[in-house]
Amino acid sequence: MTAQLTKISTVAIVGGVHGNEFSGIYLExxxxxxPELVKRSSFSVTTLLANxxxxxxxxxxxxxxxxxxxxxxxxxxxxxxxxxQSRAKVINAQLGPKGAAKTDFIIDLxxxxxxxxxxxILTQPGRLYNLLAxxxxxxxxxxxxxxxxDHFAAEDHALLCTVGTYGVIVEVGPQPxxxxxxxxxxxxxxxxxxxxxxxxxxNTDQLPVLPxxxxxxxxxxxxxxxxxxxxxxxxxxxxxxxDRDYQPIAPGAPIFxxxxxxxxxxxxxxxxxxxxxxxxxxxxxxxxMSLNEKVWIELE
Amino acid sequence: MTAQLTKISTVAIVGGVHGNEFSGIYLExxxxxxPELVKRSSFSVTTLLANxxxxxxxxxxxxxxxxxxxxxxxxxxxxxxxxxQSRAKVINAQLGPKGAAKTDFIIDLxxxxxxxxxxxILTQPGRLYNLLAxxxxxxxxxxxxxxxxDHFAAEDHALLCTVGTYGVIVEVGPQPxxxxxxxxxxxxxxxxxxxxxxxxxxNTDQLPVLPxxxxxxxxxxxxxxxxxxxxxxxxxxxxxxxDRDYQPIAPGAPIFxxxxxxxxxxxxxxxxxxxxxxxxxxxxxxxxMSLNEKVWIELE
Numbered sequence: 001m002t003a004q005l006t007k008i009s010t011v012a013i014v015g016g017v018h019g020n021e022f023s024g025i026y027l028e029x030x031x032x033x034x035p036e037l038v039k040r041s042s043f044s045v046t047t048l049l050a051n052x053x054x055x056x057x058x059x060x061x062x063x064x065x066x067x068x069x070x071x072x073x074x075x076x077x078x079x080x081x082x083x084x085q086s087r088a089k090v091i092n093a094q095l096g097p098k099g100a101a102k103t104d105f106i107i108d109l110x111x112x113x114x115x116x117x118x119x120x121i122l123t124q125p126g127r128l129y130n131l132l133a134x135x136x137x138x139x140x141x142x143x144x145x146x147x148x149x150d151h152f153a154a155e156d157h158a159l160l161c162t163v164g165t166y167g168v169i170v171e172v173g174p175q176p177x178x179x180x181x182x183x184x185x186x187x188x189x190x191x192x193x194x195x196x197x198x199x200x201x202x203n204t205d206q207l208p209v210l211p212x213x214x215x216x217x218x219x220x221x222x223x224x225x226x227x228x229x230x231x232x233x234x235x236x237x238x239x240x241x242x243d244r245d246y247q248p249i250a251p252g253a254p255i256f257x258x259x260x261x262x263x264x265x266x267x268x269x270x271x272x273x274x275x276x277x278x279x280x281x282x283x284x285x286x287x288x289m290s291l292n293e294k295v296w297i298e299l300e
Numbered sequence: 301m302t303a304q305l306t307k308i309s310t311v312a313i314v315g316g317v318h319g320n321e322f323s324g325i326y327l328e329x330x331x332x333x334x335p336e337l338v339k340r341s342s343f344s345v346t347t348l349l350a351n352x353x354x355x356x357x358x359x360x361x362x363x364x365x366x367x368x369x370x371x372x373x374x375x376x377x378x379x380x381x382x383x384x385q386s387r388a389k390v391i392n393a394q395l396g397p398k399g400a401a402k403t404d405f406i407i408d409l410x411x412x413x414x415x416x417x418x419x420x421i422l423t424q425p426g427r428l429y430n431l432l433a434x435x436x437x438x439x440x441x442x443x444x445x446x447x448x449x450d451h452f453a454a455e456d457h458a459l460l461c462t463v464g465t466y467g468v469i470v471e472v473g474p475q476p477x478x479x480x481x482x483x484x485x486x487x488x489x490x491x492x493x494x495x496x497x498x499x500x501x502x503n504t505d506q507l508p509v510l511p512x513x514x515x516x517x518x519x520x521x522x523x524x525x526x527x528x529x530x531x532x533x534x535x536x537x538x539x540x541x542x543d544r545d546y547q548p549i550a551p552g553a554p555i556f557x558x559x560x561x562x563x564x565x566x567x568x569x570x571x572x573x574x575x576x577x578x579x580x581x582x583x584x585x586x587x588x589m590s591l592n593e594k595v596w597i598e599l600e
Contacts, residue, residue, distance in 0.1 A: 026559065030559055058583075113476040113479060174476075176413040176474075176476035176477060176580050177476060177477055177478070177580065178477070178580045178583055179413055179578055179579075179580045179583070180536045180578075181536075181537075181539075181542055181578065182536050182537065182538065182539035182542060182557050183539045183542065185536070186539075236480045236481075236482050236485070237481075237482065238482065239481075239482035239483045239486075242481055242482060242483065257482050259326065259330055278479055278480075278481065279479075280476045280477065280478040280479045283358075283478055283479070
């Protein structure tokens with residue numbers, strides 16, 4: 001094992017970035033009420049309900065998606081003044097500022113309506129993340145590691161978790177918007193606990209022997225629902241793809257069904273692995289799913 | 301078979317009573333675009349998108365639940381003026397008026413986030429409904445027949461489908477709000493087609509031999525999520541109950557889990573059969589599920 005990196009001293013657990021993703025909202029509330037659940041010896045923990053007004057309204061957001069407001073330039077732009085743009089500035093002051101943050105590690109809790117199970121999303125590269133991925137996968141084999149880290153420099157990443165020096169997303173589904181499922185809540189709690197344990201072991205140089213390589217998926221691109229020239233949706237996710245997040249889609253396999261019954265094949269040239277299949281929140285932008293490749297995370 | 305009842309001459313297929321239940325909205329749109337799909341020889345069919353502004357806003361409703369606005373007294377009350385109360389009056393004029401309707405049969409298309417599969421809900425009693433239940437169950441064995449018919453006189457029933465001389469609800473799930481699933485859409489289409497076929501066969505006195513009795517469930521009451529004295533939710537549906545709509549819950553079986561981990565047993569004295577388990581739209585009223593008994597529909 002190589003030399004110890006900087007110790008993690010401050011951790012923030014964030015729920016309710018989206019006001020209708022109930023697991024994170026309830027888990028943040030529980031941790032606030034029972035701080036001993038997140039207490040560890042080597043770091044301090046704060047919790048935050050990020051978008052209380054959207055939760056009050058039982059909506060994802062009031063004016064714009066809070067989890068798209070954290071680009072460095074946007075945080076510095078005084079003309080971005082709507083509710084979520086304002087919340088982003090407040091949260092950046094509270095947990096950041098981005099690039100020189102008082103929070104060493106942010107755990108941002110999210111739900112999806114897609115059948116993704118417990119998914120750990122890494123939005124930045126680095127050795128700490130690789131160790132974390134290996135630890136979480138070892139402790140929770142049902143977890144899927146998702147990398148979305150090398151498309152943007154951190155300052156251009158719009159996600160809340162990029163405000164911290166380190167940050168990850170815990171994404172668990174399937175759970176309809178505005179519903180709380182016990183199984184999903186328990187998976188989110190379990191993954192969060194593993195992350196906290198990892199940080200404690202990392203800080204105290206007590207990490208167990210970890211696997212040398214960890215399977216992960218890496219985000220390639222998103223694809224849209226079939227639309228006509230007027231921008232109206234004319235089809236839907238094919239039922240053979242529905243609920244089969246992470247399962248391979250081969251070139252030529254049916255991926256959409258048009259409302260007239262026509263099957264539309266996947267037109268890519270490589271097998272891909274879908275995530276966020278038919279996610280409710282992505283209909284705004286007519287996104288059907290994300291496509292990923294399989295990769296290996298190699299530990300030094 | 302006893303003497304023929306009055307023939308059904310006018311049928312209305314209604315989608316989008318709730319603006320974020322996408323299957324009915326898309327199916328109504330498809331039937332409007334391809335009227336040959338719903339055309340039969342013995343009756344005329346109209347279709348209606350009931351709450352276009354709620355669909356535009358991607359919400360269940362703007363001001364109040366449209367499917368609770370159709371009590372005869374409320375329809376006549378000029379002081380009830382919000383958007384859905386106004387829509388109810390317009391729809392009553394268009395398809396009704398309730399009690400003397402120009403529409404003989406209303407098919408109202410709905411989705412639930414609960415794992416209910418294709419469910420035919422009968423909100424009024426009578427021989428026509430019994431024949432319909434037997435026909436649909438024979439043609440579509442996966443269908444569940446739900447009776448909610450003898451709690452209210454028709455004039456006190458607040459549902460849209462009670463505006464017609466006859467009316468039923470086609471309720472299909474699980475489908476998250478604001479999502480379109482192909483499997484759910486196909487089940488809704490299939491059940492609607494069976495209902496139209498039934499009316500045609502009934503009108504032309506060509507009904508096949510039907511089973512003498514049909515299993516159904518009958519609504520008893522709804523139960524609430526666990527709450528504290530301040531009215532805050534302190535627990536959730538137990539994971540052993542989640543997704544198990546129609547499966548028996550015996551006295552003493554766990555039915556809720558409190559956020560502190562305590563399991564809460566079902567405190568009734570009879571085995572019951574749940575529906576609408578953890579339905580997203582019912583959180584407004586803190587409803588956890590509906591409880592039903594098993595009954596038999598006996599054909600004369």
